Amino acid sequence: MRLLRKATFHYVFISLLFFLIAGYLISLNINWIIKNDVDKFLINREEIATTQIINNIPIESLNNFEQKIKLSATNNFIDQLRFIDTTMYDIIEDEFHTYRKLNVKRKIGDKYYDITIYKSLIESNLFVLEILKAMSMVFTGLLIFLVLIHLFVSRYLWVPFNHTLSKLKQFELGNSDKIKFSKTNTKEFEQLNKMLNIMISKIHDDYNNLKEYTENVAHEIQTPLTIIKSKLELILQSRNLEKADLKNIKTIYDTSSRLSKINHGLTLLAKIESGAFENKIDINLTEVVVMQLKHYEEIISLNNIELKTDLKDQIYYKINSDLIDILISNLVRNSIKHNIPNGTITITSIKNNIRISNTGKEIRVNSEEFNRFHRSSKNSLGLGLSIVKKICKLYNIKINYSYENEVHNFDLTF
Amino acid sequence: MKLLIVEDEQELLTDLMDLFHLEGFLCESAVNVFEAKEKIFMYDYDAIILDLGLPDGNGLDILIYLKQLNKKTGVLILSAKNALDDKINGLDIGADDYLTKPFDFPELNARIKSIIRRKHFDGSNILKFSEIEINTSSQKVKINDKSIFLTPKEYELLLFFVSNKNRVITRESIVEHLWGDDTDLFNSFDFIYNHIKNLRKKMMNAGSNNYLKAIYGVGYKFEKV
Numbered sequence: 001m002r003l004l005r006k007a008t009f010h011y012v013f014i015s016l017l018f019f020l021i022a023g024y025l026i027s028l029n030i031n032w033i034i035k036n037d038v039d040k041f042l043i044n045r046e047e048i049a050t051t052q053i054i055n056n057i058p059i060e061s062l063n064n065f066e067q068k069i070k071l072s073a074t075n076n077f078i079d080q081l082r083f084i085d086t087t088m089y090d091i092i093e094d095e096f097h098t099y100r101k102l103n104v105k106r107k108i109g110d111k112y113y114d115i116t117i118y119k120s121l122i123e124s125n126l127f128v129l130e131i132l133k134a135m136s137m138v139f140t141g142l143l144i145f146l147v148l149i150h151l152f153v154s155r156y157l158w159v160p161f162n163h164t165l166s167k168l169k170q171f172e173l174g175n176s177d178k179i180k181f182s183k184t185n186t187k188e189f190e191q192l193n194k195m196l197n198i199m200i201s202k203i204h205d206d207y208n209n210l211k212e213y214t215e216n217v218a219h220e221i222q223t224p225l226t227i228i229k230s231k232l233e234l235i236l237q238s239r240n241l242e243k244a245d246l247k248n249i250k251t252i253y254d255t256s257s258r259l260s261k262i263n264h265g266l267t268l269l270a271k272i273e274s275g276a277f278e279n280k281i282d283i284n285l286t287e288v289v290v291m292q293l294k295h296y297e298e299i300i301s302l303n304n305i306e307l308k309t310d311l312k313d314q315i316y317y318k319i320n321s322d323l324i325d326i327l328i329s330n331l332v333r334n335s336i337k338h339n340i341p342n343g344t345i346t347i348t349s350i351k352n353n354i355r356i357s358n359t360g361k362e363i364r365v366n367s368e369e370f371n372r373f374h375r376s377s378k379n380s381l382g383l384g385l386s387i388v389k390k391i392c393k394l395y396n397i398k399i400n401y402s403y404e405n406e407v408h409n410f411d412l413t414f
Numbered sequence: 415m416k417l418l419i420v421e422d423e424q425e426l427l428t429d430l431m432d433l434f435h436l437e438g439f440l441c442e443s444a445v446n447v448f449e450a451k452e453k454i455f456m457y458d459y460d461a462i463i464l465d466l467g468l469p470d471g472n473g474l475d476i477l478i479y480l481k482q483l484n485k486k487t488g489v490l491i492l493s494a495k496n497a498l499d500d501k502i503n504g505l506d507i508g509a510d511d512y513l514t515k516p517f518d519f520p521e522l523n524a525r526i527k528s529i530i531r532r533k534h535f536d537g538s539n540i541l542k543f544s545e546i547e548i549n550t551s552s553q554k555v556k557i558n559d560k561s562i563f564l565t566p567k568e569y570e571l572l573l574f575f576v577s578n579k580n581r582v583i584t585r586e587s588i589v590e591h592l593w594g595d596d597t598d599l600f601n602s603f604d605f606i607y608n609h610i611k612n613l614r615k616k617m618m619n620a621g622s623n624n625y626l627k628a629i630y631g632v633g634y635k636f637e638k639v
Contacts, residue, residue, distance in 0.1 A: 222494035223423055226516035230429035233519040236582045236632075237436070246582075247631045254586055260516050261598070299596055302605050336599045 004154050011150055012143065019139045027132055034124040035100070039083055042102035045117045046081075053108050065118075072114035078105050088118070097122055160184035164193055171200065172278060214270040221263050228256045265383035268326070272390045277320040285315040285324065285414065286349050292328045293347070296336065305339050305358075310348040317414045319395050327391045330384045331356045331410055338408065346407075357409040415530060416440045416458070420450045420476060421465045421492070430463065433519055434526075447471040451479050454487075460530050461488040463522075464509070466500060477507050488529035492517070518587040524577040543576045544638065545622055557620040567592055568613045575626065575636035584633040610634065 049069060052062055059069045082103045087096040098121045106113050163182045171179060179200060181193040232253045235241070241249075271277070289311060293300075300307050317324075335345045335358035343359035392399045398413040417439040421427040424445070431441045442457070444450035447470050454462070454476065462480070466473035477489055491504040494515045501512045510529045513522060531539050531550050541548040547556040553569055555562055564572065574591050575583070589606055590597045614626055627635045 218494065222515040223426070226494075227423065227425045227429070229516045230426055230433065230519060233433060234429060236584075237433075243630060246629065250584055250632045253584060256516065257518075257586065257590075296596070296599075299593070299599050303600065333596075333599055337601075 004151065004158070007154065008147055008150060012147060015143050015146060019136075019143070023132065023135060023139065026135065027128060030128055030131055034128065038100050038119050038121070038124065039102070042083070042100065042117045042119055043081070045119075046102055046104055046115055049115055049117065050106055050108065050113075053106075053113060059113070066120075067118070068116045070114050072105055072112040075105070075107070075112050078107055078112070080104065085121075098125065157186065160186060160189045161192070164189065164196065168196070210270070214267055218263060218267045222260060225256050225260050225263075229253065232256075262383065265387065269383065269387055269390060272323065272387065272394065277323050280318045280320055282316055282318050283321060283324055285317055285328075285354060286311045286313065288324050288328050289347060289349070289354065292325065292332050295329070296332050300336060300345065303336060303339065304342055305336065306342075306344040308344060308346045310346075313349040313351060315349055315352055315354065315414055317395075317397075323391050323394070327388055327397075327412075330388050331412075334358075334384055334388075334410075335408070352414045354412045354414075355409055356412075357407050359406060360408050361406075415460045416442070417526070418442050418444060418450070418453055418457075418459045418462045418487075420444045420462060420468070420473060422446065422468050423465075433523075437523060445469075447473070447475055450476045454480055454483065454485070458485065459487050460533065461490065461526050463526065464489055464491050466491060466493040466504070474504060474507060477504065477509055481508050486533055488526075488533045490522070490526060490529060492522075518584075518590060520574070520578040520581060520583045520587050521591055523581075524574050524591065527577045528573075541573070541576055543579060543625075546572075546576065546617070548573060548576060557617060557622045560620055562616055562620045564613065564616065567609060568616070571609055571613055572617075575634070578636065580635070580637045582629055582632060582635050586633075588633065 045067070049062060049067060053059065053069070059071075062069050084101050084103065086099050086101055088099050089095075090097050099118045100121055101119070102115075102117045104115050106115060160182060167179050167181055179197070181196065184190055184193070232249055235249055236246070236253070289309075293307065293309065297307070332345075332347075335356055338360045339345065339358050340360055345356070345358045347357075348355050389399065391397070392412070398411075400409075400411040400413070402409045402411070415438070417434055419427060419430050419434070419441060421430065421443070422445050427443050427445065431443060434441050442453060442459075444453050445468075447468050450462075450464075450468075450473075453459075462476075464473045464476060473491065473493075477491075480487060480489065489509045490511045490513060491500075491509045492513050492515060493500055493504075504512055510532070511525050513525060528550070531541070539549065539551045541550060545558045547559075548554075549556075550573070553566075555564055555569065555572060570592055571588070574588065585603050585606060586597065589600065589603055593600075610626065614624060618624055623639060625636050625638060627637065629635055
């Protein structure tokens with residue numbers, strides 16, 4: 001949910017709560033004032049009635065719709081004013097109305113009188129209702145007004161933030177162009193922009209350092225290896241070598257080659273991690289698979305492996321062209337390397353899924369396979385699949401490994 | 415043939431000088447951009463082996479300078495960086511080949527010879543070794559003036575051997591020459607024996623001597639008996 005909408009919701013909710021409580025208190029207050037007023041009126045009327053009785057006006061003539069006087073037999077609760085809310089049936093309007101009545105017993109002369117005065121509350125109820133109506137109208141108007149103002153003001157206030165956001169979206173690692181945030185006089189946003197600038201320059205520095213470091217490491221290791229190899233080459237060509245020496249020299253020679261390959265793999269992995277491959281383009285993955293298979297065709301047949309393909313479904317994906325080549329070729333190489341004599345490699349594309357399967361011994365079932373340097377056979381450097389995993393993670397490609405019926409399956413879901 | 419080796423690593427420089435000297439090259443060396451430019455200006459070389467990371471600048475500057483001088487010298491870039499950008503840049507500016515350190519010397523040797531052959535158009539694209547004659551432009555092989563048919567891989571193999579005659583070559587170097595980075599995909603190098611067996615058979619059937627000597631546990635040597 002957008003911040004603006006969220007804030008508005010909170011705003012409306014809190015205002016509504018406030019208005020409800022305020023409205024309730026106001027109506028309580030009004031009710032209390034009216035009741036007070038009605039009670040005063042009832043007391044006044046009772047006093048008049050009492051005076052009239054004292055003046056010997058017959059009680060029958062004093063009785064009417066809102067005033068009932070009768071002789072009382074008991075003398076309990078004498079001179080005690082009792083106010084009671086009640087409903088009474090209104091014959092004219094054919095409905096019950098609320099009334100407030102005052103009941104009191106008075107001793108006038110030597111007789112006891114029971115006096116009850118009624119006052120209809122219709123008008124006052126209507127009055128309260130009208131007041132509440134007016135009040136809620138004002139409140140609603142105020143609420144709408146406040147929300148609108150809030151929306152407009154916030155939108156205006158958040159302009160620099162949105163600008164910063166859209167600038168950040170353009171941010172690309174490795175692109176050395178400095179991001180220029182627009183100037184703002186809001187202190188918080190100014191601070192945000194300042195912090196972002198500091199962070200971005202630090203990220204750039206770190207990134208460049210790492211890049212430089214990997215390149216330097218690659219460089220520094222390759223040169224000594226080259227010297228080792230050239231020295232070995234010189235020894236290898238000298239005439240008088242024992243057979244055992246030759247074999248040892250060859251082993252050193254091959255090992256240094258392997259060391260250099262590990263180094264290349266690690267450099268590549270570090271490069272992918274540091275995001276050195278940025279530019280993405282829409283690529284036909286099926287075509288990439290076909291191209292890679294063309295490259296490995298001869299090697300596959302030299303290894304006595306049968307290749308089966310079903311690549312009718314074309315899959316398109318936005319990815320760096322070098323990395324997708326590396327990804328597919330690593331999986332194909334993996335399927336060649338870990339195959340068995342007279343085995344098969346099957347590659348299929350269905351919808352948005354590419355499956356690369358190969359026959360092979362059950363050796364590498366656990367997910368550990370994806371970790372660096374997990375070697376399963378002596379020819380493998382153990383880096384190929386870590387690179388695959390890294391690329392998949394980078395581009396949100398789902399990769400799944402399964403082993404069934406002596407077949408290893410790698411599923412890529414794009 | 416004159417060769418200029420531009421390399422700042424002293425050990426490697428001397429080794430390369432020694433190795434190419436054994437191959438019959440006249441070698442000169444330069445350890446920085448300044449020295450290399452000076453030598454290029456004064457002398458003509460058949461080929462230059464160029465290291466990119468030099469103490470006083472980028473080796474590519476030497477390449478640009480060479481192009482400015484309009485010299486037809488062949489250039490092989492030797493770089494420790496396996497960076498694609500460097501490779502593309504170098505080849506764009508006009509390098510003839512690119513090799514990443516560390517390399518197998520037979521590979522460098524074969525590539526330098528191939529560059530020199532390509533640069534000399536005056537009939538020297540014919541490579542001769544006794545009765546064997548390899549035409550590197552048409553990729554045809556003649557033995558005693560009789561054409562023999564070789565598969566592309568057999569041709570590559572023969573060319574590699576002849577370029578590295580009298581030199582012990584490891585099986586790995588051979589496979590790496592033919593297959594490059596894909597070398598580690600082979601569970602065994604048995605197929606290499608077959609390639610070599612077939613090549614030897616075709617050549618001997620055409621009346622050639624057997625120049626190919628197997629060196630137990632290491633590889634092969636191509637030399638006159």
